[in-house]
Amino acid sequence: MSTAIGTNLTSLFSSAGRGYTIPAAPSLAQILTDEDKKKTSSSPSTIISLSDEAKAYLAQTSQPANSDAMPLETLATNARNWFDQQYEKLGISSAILDGAVAVDFSSQSRATLSAIVSNAQKLFSKDEVKAAQSALQGRFDDAMAHHVVIARHSGDYASLYDAALAYMDEAGADERNTASWQAQRKALVDGAAAARKTFGKAPNTGNSDDPVQVLLAKTSEMNSPSSGASSGSIAARARALLDDQINAAADKGSELVFNARRTFGQQVDFSKFDNRMLATVSLNQDATFSIDEARAAKAELNQRNRLSLLNAINSGNSSDPSAGSLAMIKQYAAMSAEEKSVLGVTEQVMNRLVRGYNSLLSVQSSFSNSGTTGISAYL
Known part of the structure; x- marks a missing residue:
C-alpha cells in the first residue's frame, strides 16, 4: 500500500533523515523521446531546407537567450x-x-x-x-530561502553566508565590476567571518550592504503569490471564485461538484487558487466554506505538494542521499503558515529534518576527506 506525501507529510519528513528515497518515475522528456523514436523508426524522414535569410533570422533570434554573453x-x-x-x-x-x-x-x-x-x-x-x-534582491531571497530555514533550525549562520557568497560569485563579469556587487560581496565576507564567531545566532553586522541582513530582517512570507494579503481577504477571494463556478454551473442547469468520482455535474476547478488560498479554504476558520469545499481544497493541496516534492527530488542528484532532505527543506521554506497548519508541518518536524540533512552532509564530508568520491561508494 503506497503512502501519499500530501496525506502523511510528517512521517515522510521524519523518514528523510534515515535515507528515505522515492523511486523516480519516467519524466515527460523520456516519454516524448520514446514516442519520437517509435515514430522515426517507422516513418520516412522529412528534410526541410531553409533559405540563407531564414538561417540568419534564426541565428539572430536565438542569441538573446544567452544575455549573459551580451556586451553591457x-x-x-x-x-x-x-x-x-x-x-x-x-x-x-x-x-x-x-x-x-x-x-x-x-x-x-x-x-x-x-x-x-x-x-x-x-x-x-x-x-x-x-x-x-x-x-535582484527578490531573486537572492528566493535562492536563499531554504538556507535561512536550515540556519534558523541549526544555528549555523556561517553556512548561510557561504551559500550567499556562492550565489554572488555566479555573477557575470559586468555585474562583478559594479560598485554594488563589490560592496555586497565584501559585506558577505565580513558577515561569514562574524558568523563563525557567533554560532547559534545571526551576526549583527550593521552593514546595509549585507543582503543576508536584509533578508533576515524581513517578516513577510516568501515565495507565495498571496503572501502580502490578509487571511480574510484571501478567504473572500476564494469564496468569490467558488461562487463564480457555482453560478456558471447553475446557468448550464447543472451543479458544482467536489468529488472526482461523481459522474454528473461540473467538477470544481482550482487552477486559479494558489497553495495559500487552498489552505485557507481547507482550514475554514470563519466557516466561510462548506464541508465539501474544504475537503476538496485539502485534497488538491495534498496532491500539489506531493507532485511538487516528487519533482524536486527527481530533478536533484539521484546519487546524493541528502537530496531528498534538501528538497523537503526547500518545500517547507516556500510554504505559508496556512499550508504548514493544514499539512502538519511543525517546528519539531523541521528540527528532525534539518538534523538529518546535516548528519548526511557530515557523513559525506568525512568520506570525501578520506579520499572517496562520495558516500554512494560505501552503500
Whole structure:
C-alpha cells in the first residue's frame, strides 16, 4: 500500500533523515523521446531546407537567450526598449507606482537587472533602478530561502553566508565590476567571518550592504503569490471564485461538484487558487466554506505538494542521499503558515529534518576527506 506525501507529510519528513528515497518515475522528456523514436523508426524522414535569410533570422533570434554573453551596452539598450514597451503596453509611465514595482521582471536575466541597477549608459530613471534592485534582491531571497530555514533550525549562520557568497560569485563579469556587487560581496565576507564567531545566532553586522541582513530582517512570507494579503481577504477571494463556478454551473442547469468520482455535474476547478488560498479554504476558520469545499481544497493541496516534492527530488542528484532532505527543506521554506497548519508541518518536524540533512552532509564530508568520491561508494 503506497503512502501519499500530501496525506502523511510528517512521517515522510521524519523518514528523510534515515535515507528515505522515492523511486523516480519516467519524466515527460523520456516519454516524448520514446514516442519520437517509435515514430522515426517507422516513418520516412522529412528534410526541410531553409533559405540563407531564414538561417540568419534564426541565428539572430536565438542569441538573446544567452544575455549573459551580451556586451553591457547591448544589455542596457535592450532593457531600455523593454521598459518603453512595458509602459506602452500597461499604460503607465514609471516602473514603480504607489511604492510598488509595476512591471514584471521575470523574463529578464540577472545580467540585465544588474545593467539597470548600475544605470549602464545612463539610460534608466531612479524608479527603474530601484525596481531592478528590488527584483535582484527578490531573486537572492528566493535562492536563499531554504538556507535561512536550515540556519534558523541549526544555528549555523556561517553556512548561510557561504551559500550567499556562492550565489554572488555566479555573477557575470559586468555585474562583478559594479560598485554594488563589490560592496555586497565584501559585506558577505565580513558577515561569514562574524558568523563563525557567533554560532547559534545571526551576526549583527550593521552593514546595509549585507543582503543576508536584509533578508533576515524581513517578516513577510516568501515565495507565495498571496503572501502580502490578509487571511480574510484571501478567504473572500476564494469564496468569490467558488461562487463564480457555482453560478456558471447553475446557468448550464447543472451543479458544482467536489468529488472526482461523481459522474454528473461540473467538477470544481482550482487552477486559479494558489497553495495559500487552498489552505485557507481547507482550514475554514470563519466557516466561510462548506464541508465539501474544504475537503476538496485539502485534497488538491495534498496532491500539489506531493507532485511538487516528487519533482524536486527527481530533478536533484539521484546519487546524493541528502537530496531528498534538501528538497523537503526547500518545500517547507516556500510554504505559508496556512499550508504548514493544514499539512502538519511543525517546528519539531523541521528540527528532525534539518538534523538529518546535516548528519548526511557530515557523513559525506568525512568520506570525501578520506579520499572517496562520495558516500554512494560505501552503500
